[in-house]
Amino acid sequence: VVDPLYTIPFCFFVLLVSLMRRTSKVRKITNWLGIIISSLYLIFTVYNKTSTNDIVKKTLKEQNVAYKRFTTSPTLFNNILWSTTVEKDSSYLIGAYSKFDPDKMITKFIEFPKKSYKLLGIHRNS
Numbered sequence: 001v002v003d004p005l006y007t008i009p010f011c012f013f014v015l016l017v018s019l020m021r022r023t024s025k026v027r028k029i030t031n032w033l034g035i036i037i038s039s040l041y042l043i044f045t046v047y048n049k050t051s052t053n054d055i056v057k058k059t060l061k062e063q064n065v066a067y068k069r070f071t072t073s074p075t076l077f078n079n080i081l082w083s084t085t086v087e088k089d090s091s092y093l094i095g096a097y098s099k100f101d102p103d104k105m106i107t108k109f110i111e112f113p114k115k116s117y118k119l120l121g122i123h124r125n126s
Helices: 004-018 025-062
Strands: 069-074 081-087 091-098 109-113
Touching (some): 025 081, 025 091
Antiparallel strands (some): 069 081
C-alpha cells in the first residue's frame, strides 16, 4: 500500500511489537491495536471507493454521458483524491474527484480519443 497514513502506523506497530518480549501482555494489546487501526483505515478506503463510484455514476448521469464502463482509484500517497477513467465508444474520459469537493461531483473531464497513438504519428501493427 503506497499511502503513508496506512503504511507508517502499520510499520510503527510492527516495529514496536518486535521490540517487546513475547510473553508481555502489552505486546498482545499493542499488536491488536496495530491490526485494528490498519483495518479501520482499509475499511475507510473501501467506503471512499464505493462513494467515489457513486459520485462518478451520478456525474455521468447528470451530464448525459453514455459510457461502457469506468474505473476509480486513489491517487498516489492518499485516499482523499481519486481519479477515474471512463470508457466511451470512441474515447476515454479522465477525471478527478476530491472528498473535499463542495459540488460532490466531477466538474471537468479531459477527453482522449481511442487509438490516440495515431495522432502522434506512431505506427502500430494492430
